Amino acid sequence: MTPVLELVDLEVRYGSVPALRGISLVVERGEIVTLLGANGAGKTTTLRTISGLHRAHSGRIVFNGRSIEALAAHDVVGIGVGHVPEGRRIFPRMSVLENLEMGAYRRRGELKDDLERIFQLFPVLGERRRQDGGTLSGGEQQMLAIGRAMMSHPDVLLLDEPSMGLAPLVVKAIFSIIDQIRADGTTILLVEQNATQALQLADRGYVLENGEIVMSGPSEEILGDQRIRAAYLGEGAAS
Amino acid sequence: MCFTTNFWPFLVQGLADGFLYALIALGYTLVYGVLQLINFAHSEVFMSGGFASYFVLEALIGTSQPHGMASVGYVAIGIGAGAFGGALVAFLLERVAYRPLRRRNAPRLAFLISAIGGSYFIYNLAGKEFGRNALEIPAPFLNGPAFTLFGATIQTDYVVVAICAIAMLIIVDRVVAMTRLGKGIRAVAQDAETASLMGVNINRVISQTFVIGGLLGGAAGFLFGLNFGVAYTMGFTPALKAFTAAVLGGIGNIRGAVLGGLLLGVIENLSVTCIGANWRDVVAFGILVAVLLVRPTGILGERLGRSA
Ligand SMILES: Nc1ncnc2c1ncn2[C@@H]1O[C@H](COP(=O)(O)OP(=O)(O)OP(=O)(O)O)[C@@H](O)[C@H]1O
Numbered sequence: 030m031t032p033v034l035e036l037v038d039l040e041v042r043y044g045s046v047p048a049l050r051g052i053s054l055v056v057e058r059g060e061i062v063t064l065l066g067a068n069g070a071g072k073t074t075t076l077r078t079i080s081g082l083h084r085a086h087s088g089r090i091v092f093n094g095r096s097i098e099a100l101a102a103h104d105v106v107g108i109g110v111g112h113v114p115e116g117r118r119i120f121p122r123m124s125v126l127e128n129l130e131m132g133a134y135r136r137r138g139e140l141k142d143d144l145e146r147i148f149q150l151f152p153v154l155g156e157r158r159r160q161d162g163g164t165l166s167g168g169e170q171q172m173l174a175i176g177r178a179m180m181s182h183p184d185v186l187l188l189d190e191p192s193m194g195l196a197p198l199v200v201k202a203i204f205s206i207i208d209q210i211r212a213d214g215t216t217i218l219l220v221e222q223n224a225t226q227a228l229q230l231a232d233r234g235y236v237l238e239n240g241e242i243v244m245s246g247p248s249e250e251i252l253g254d255q256r257i258r259a260a261y262l263g264e265g266a267a268s
Numbered sequence: 269m270c271f272t273t274n275f276w277p278f279l280v281q282g283l284a285d286g287f288l289y290a291l292i293a294l295g296y297t298l299v300y301g302v303l304q305l306i307n308f309a310h311s312e313v314f315m316s317g318g319f320a321s322y323f324v325l326e327a328l329i330g331t332s333q334p335h336g337m338a339s340v341g342y343v344a345i346g347i348g349a350g351a352f353g354g355a356l357v358a359f360l361l362e363r364v365a366y367r368p369l370r371r372r373n374a375p376r377l378a379f380l381i382s383a384i385g386g387s388y389f390i391y392n393l394a395g396k397e398f399g400r401n402a403l404e405i406p407a408p409f410l411n412g413p414a415f416t417l418f419g420a421t422i423q424t425d426y427v428v429v430a431i432c433a434i435a436m437l438i439i440v441d442r443v444v445a446m447t448r449l450g451k452g453i454r455a456v457a458q459d460a461e462t463a464s465l466m467g468v469n470i471n472r473v474i475s476q477t478f479v480i481g482g483l484l485g486g487a488a489g490f491l492f493g494l495n496f497g498v499a500y501t502m503g504f505t506p507a508l509k510a511f512t513a514a515v516l517g518g519i520g521n522i523r524g525a526v527l528g529g530l531l532l533g534v535i536e537n538l539s540v541t542c543i544g545a546n547w548r549d550v551v552a553f554g555i556l557v558a559v560l561l562v563r564p565t566g567i568l569g570e571r572l573g574r575s576a
Pocket residue numbers: 043048066067068069070071072073074075115222
């Protein structure tokens with residue numbers, strides 16, 4: 030079976046400064062894969078390059094067997110890549126409903142069933158459908174950002190630090206919804222700094238350091254690794 | 269006492285001017301919304317609309333004197349020709365003067381200079397091609413008193429300007445609020461990068477925004493030309509005032525542009541009767557400076573119109 034998403038030796042630079050130094054990773058259909066790393070490791074850059082917001086310097090991005098590294102951002106969403114950007118990026122002066130409609134911008138036809146599904150996943154969005162996106166709480170905005178991306182019927186959902194700045198209880202709720210979304214058939218690539226929780230949710234993980242993948246494997250394996258525990262899971266350095 | 273004797277006629281005149289400012293101001297405000305750029309060549313978009321309607325009506329009406337339904341038809345044709353001319357020039361301007369700079373991530377100043385260059389190019393080209401004197405648009409209708417309001421005689425051309433402008437303003441407001449195109453424009457204005465993640469082709473939306481601004485500005489060129497004729501210099505003052513109106517209402521804000529246009533038109537005309545006709549432009553641009561000093565975001569603030 031071909032993977033849904035595959036990065037092959039992907040290199041990205043800002044000017045002449047390398048941000049990704051040739052990373053390779055694979056996401057199989059139905060998986061939750063997490064990409065971990067400290068600030069500035071290159072996680073956001075990876076997702077933005079997949080979505081066409083940055084051009085790769087070299088390497089390939091293969092989606093459902095097709096090379097997409099030359100595709101414009103507005104076309105990448107059309108082939109089945111949903112992106113929940115870092116910092117949520119809700120349209121602040123559009124209502125919740127309009128934000129969700131924006132997620133379906135590339136699709137024609139009736140949105141009623143899709144909206145119903147989103148409101149089932151996130152009942153609070155249904156209650157606030159007429160409210161401006163900018164007036165929602167951080168947690169609600171994160172839910173809206175996820176719902177908005179789901180409106181495009183993505184094969185793969187890219188999530189960039191959905192737990193950022195949220196209370197533990199809200200993070201728990203959002204992670205359980207991510208699990209639900211996967212169960213409904215959407216593959217997930219989850220970028221996180223919140224490594225423990227991300228690994229508890231994910232099937233597999235990759236660890237990014239300075240634009241290079243330094244470790245990958247099943248979640249339990251990464252959770253058990255001494256070096257990783259020291260660096261990312263908030264434990265004292267192993268002596 | 270200026271308010272007792274001449275108030276109503278000057279109010280009406282002010283509203284008529286204000287509607288024109290509003291139509292032009294929308295072009296500034298819409299483009300500012302999606303690009304954070306003042307399209308200083310918009311004055312020539314307005315002028316191009318004036319000339320386009322002149323040539324079409326000159327060919328169709330010539331020396332005849334239309335009345336009745338024919339007048340309505342010719343006004344519609346004039347609007348259409350002006351709108352088309354304005355839209356075409358706005359579209360080309362975006363392609364030639366702005367898009368190449370965007371592709372290269374040029375600094376803000378480059379856009380300003382490109383805008384001024386584009387503006388002077390069109391201005392001088394029109395002056396060379398169409399002559400230096402004002403040309404009179406053949407009258408599509410017989411102007412005269414239409415009715416009186418509080419003792420003020422309302423001329424037919426005010427009625428025409430008001431009806432056409434109100435219709436266009438309502439259409440644009442609804443298009444931006446409710447259509448897919450309008451949502452694309454608002455999304456790009458609020459967060460262009462995220463809009464592209466939703467599947468919005470940013471370049472196409474920018475192009476469409478210039479075209480909408482051009483349609484309105486070009487139609488305004490026709491309505492203005494009905495009264496004052498068309499000339500290559502016609503864009504300068506009305507466009508600068510429309511820019512003032514856009515800033516007054518809150519640049520980037522659609523309803524602000526309308527509010528600013530009407531306010532400016534009225535204040536300016538009341539200053540004519542209260543202070544003197546030669547104070548008119550001084551007052552108008554005094555307002556621009558005052559707004560920039562006191563409330564730089566304008567009356568309604570800097571935001572592209574919401575849906576409601
Ligand atoms: N637009 C940009 N221009 C120049 N350098 C950039 C740009 N965006 C990111 N970088 C650099 O690229 C590197 C990777 O950044 P990136 O945002 O991908 O990190 P990240 O892993 O998402 O970090 P964080 O956890 O803080 O979000 C950093 O060194 C950053 O400074």
